[in-house]
Amino acid sequence: MVQSKTQKHLFLAFCLLPTFILFLVFTVYPAVNGLYLSFFEWSGTSAVKDFIGLEHYKKLFNDSVILKSIFNDYFFVFTKVIGIMILSLFFAVALTQLRIKEAPFYRVVFFFPNIMSVVVIGILWQFIFDPDIGLINGLLTAIGLESWTRPWLGSMEWALPSLVLPAVWAGIGLFMLLLMGGIMNVSKSLYESAEIDGASEWQQFWNITVPLIWPQIKTSIIYIVITSLNGSFVIVQIMTNGGPGNATEVMGSYLYEKAFEDFQFGYGAAIGVLILAVSLVTVLILQYILKREKVEY
Amino acid sequence: MGYVRFLSALAVRIPLILWSVVVIYPILWMFIGSFKSNAEIYASPWSLPKTFNFENFVLAWTDFNIGTAFINSIFVTILGTFLCLVLAIPTSYALERLRFKGSDILFNTYLSTMMIPSVLGWIPLFFLLMRMNLLDNLWALSIVYAISHVPFTIFILTSFMGNVPRELEEAAAIDGMSQYGVLLKIVTPLVKSGIITASILNAVSFWNEYFMALILLQTDSKNTLGVQMDLLATHAQYNSAWGVLFAGLTIAVVPVIIFYALFQRHVVKGMTEGAVKG
Numbered sequence: 001m002v003q004s005k006t007q008k009h010l011f012l013a014f015c016l017l018p019t020f021i022l023f024l025v026f027t028v029y030p031a032v033n034g035l036y037l038s039f040f041e042w043s044g045t046s047a048v049k050d051f052i053g054l055e056h057y058k059k060l061f062n063d064s065v066i067l068k069s070i071f072n073d074y075f076f077v078f079t080k081v082i083g084i085m086i087l088s089l090f091f092a093v094a095l096t097q098l099r100i101k102e103a104p105f106y107r108v109v110f111f112f113p114n115i116m117s118v119v120v121i122g123i124l125w126q127f128i129f130d131p132d133i134g135l136i137n138g139l140l141t142a143i144g145l146e147s148w149t150r151p152w153l154g155s156m157e158w159a160l161p162s163l164v165l166p167a168v169w170a171g172i173g174l175f176m177l178l179l180m181g182g183i184m185n186v187s188k189s190l191y192e193s194a195e196i197d198g199a200s201e202w203q204q205f206w207n208i209t210v211p212l213i214w215p216q217i218k219t220s221i222i223y224i225v226i227t228s229l230n231g232s233f234v235i236v237q238i239m240t241n242g243g244p245g246n247a248t249e250v251m252g253s254y255l256y257e258k259a260f261e262d263f264q265f266g267y268g269a270a271i272g273v274l275i276l277a278v279s280l281v282t283v284l285i286l287q288y289i290l291k292r293e294k295v296e297y
Numbered sequence: 298m299g300y301v302r303f304l305s306a307l308a309v310r311i312p313l314i315l316w317s318v319v320v321i322y323p324i325l326w327m328f329i330g331s332f333k334s335n336a337e338i339y340a341s342p343w344s345l346p347k348t349f350n351f352e353n354f355v356l357a358w359t360d361f362n363i364g365t366a367f368i369n370s371i372f373v374t375i376l377g378t379f380l381c382l383v384l385a386i387p388t389s390y391a392l393e394r395l396r397f398k399g400s401d402i403l404f405n406t407y408l409s410t411m412m413i414p415s416v417l418g419w420i421p422l423f424f425l426l427m428r429m430n431l432l433d434n435l436w437a438l439s440i441v442y443a444i445s446h447v448p449f450t451i452f453i454l455t456s457f458m459g460n461v462p463r464e465l466e467e468a469a470a471i472d473g474m475s476q477y478g479v480l481l482k483i484v485t486p487l488v489k490s491g492i493i494t495a496s497i498l499n500a501v502s503f504w505n506e507y508f509m510a511l512i513l514l515q516t517d518s519k520n521t522l523g524v525q526m527d528l529l530a531t532h533a534q535y536n537s538a539w540g541v542l543f544a545g546l547t548i549a550v551v552p553v554i555i556f557y558a559l560f561q562r563h564v565v566k567g568m569t570e571g572a573v574k575g
Contacts, residue, residue: 011476015391016403019384019447026444027410030418030425037420044424091316094309108561109317112324115553117505119523120546123530124323133342133539135323169319177568230414234508238527252416260512265420272417279414 056270111173122238182213330543353544366525377442457491494567
């Protein structure tokens with residue numbers, strides 16, 4: 001086929017340009033402008049923005065709510081990674097390697113919360129934690145542990161840990177599937193020869209499964225960390241609105257509060273930049289910690 | 298030996314069964330609650346309702362605007378998913394198949410924005426749409442949704458396009474088909490499973506999205522399900538309209554359950570067959 005250079009370029013432009021222009025307008029511009037806005041004091045209504053340089057960033061360092069938010073964000077990251085990884089790894093191994101007839105049933109059911117909206121999950125779990133009609137207090141009373149019942153989401157100490165449960169509940173399915181994909185790609189013969197050599201199932205898990213699905217494990221951990229730092233505020237906003245006090249405030253919910261409730265758009269933008277910085281630094285550190293020689297048998 | 302095997306199988310099944318209960322029970326509780334009156338929910342929150350009445354559903358659908366919100370959500374989900382494909386398919390094809398100067402840079406640019414928290418762009422996006430007179434506009438929200446998932450969709454589609462045999466494209470070109478034709482009639486049908494996987498994941502997240510809708514929509518008649526549900530929940534807290542709230546939640550969840558039941562095979566296939574590689 002004879003094709004002129006112009007035709008080729010036209011086709012490339014047809015494929016790439018519309019998407020790229022919209023991407024510049026709706027993704028790149030807002031991100032760059034967010035950075036820009038963080039150097040200004042701006043209430044959103046006036047045409048004039050006052051340039052104040054790094055003032056917002058100085059303020060961030062002395063804002064006790066921000067420090068609390070960063071701590072809370074890391075609390076979520078840490079507990080979510082541990083909870084989700086342990087459970088989804090266990091389920092992934094159980095559903096792929098042990099011959100369980102009803103495995104497809106579990107696979108479908110466990111993924112279920114992943115298709116539910118955060119709003120629905122949040123409201124549902126608010127009920128589960130409800131002091132009067134909720135499942136948790138009801139369950140504790142039913143098994144004779146009435147003294148353990150408490151208003152979970154209204155308690156300064158328990159609100160934050162309580163929010164981890166719905167997050168783990170909603171996260172398991174996706175990562176279980178990801179890890180299952182990895183495990184199913186590991187050659188069966190490896191396990192067979194390990195069995196002949198007399199390796200226990202536990203040894204097989206640590207010496208074959210974990211090293212060979214390390215890429216999937218690493219991807220999952222980093223994915224949980226990023227989505228947690230960038231998205232935990234949604235469940236917080238719905239279930240506790242950052243309270244009681246600032247007990248469950250995270251960076252994202254604080255940004256929303258400052259920008260869209262207090263109309264401090266410049267300060268809100270600075271919090272956005274902080275979220276980006278914290279995410280990038282955390283992921284870089286994780287990449288380094290989780291680095292491991294690629295294994296091939 | 299059979300005895301040991303039975304016991305160990307049991308030991309593994311206990312956590313599996315427990316977790317199934319932890320997942321299913323709250324959802325079931327919500328379904329059942331949607332048929333109960335307020336008095337029943339308070340008196341016996343765990344039991345079955347005496348009679349199954351649909352009053353809560355009618356109230357939620359009409360008085361609490363869940364009906365309108367439902368239709369708005371369908372609109373943004375379908376339009377957003379469709380636009381995302383229209384934008385991502387040609388780009389993925391160009392990036393994966395028409396190697397050109399800068400294709401790697403462009404690909405990495407798209408991918409790296411997946412790392413940027415969307416909250417960073419919220420404030421400028423809000424004012425941008427305000428200046429364009431596009432706040433409170435479901436078309437604009439759909440475009441924002443579509444663009445926000447373009448990088449992820451490109452990521453999935455390029456990995457599927459890598460498997461399309463080049464000979465097919467060449468044969469079509471020799472037969473005189475234009476490049477546009479090759480893209481539309483040869484390549485697109487061949488990456489169907491990638492398109493389905495990406496679209497399911499996109500559609501589910503657009504259906505469930507909450508925060509962009511909260512910020513970018515303003516009037517009640519434009520609200521999507523997420524925003525409307527949140528309003529209903531606040532209302533229920535003050536008026537103890539729990540049954541209605543449960544009915545609203547059920548209305549929001551049932552379509553995704555049906556959708557998932559129809560397509561779950563594709564989700565699992567897409568997830569486990571290397572579409573999402575380490």
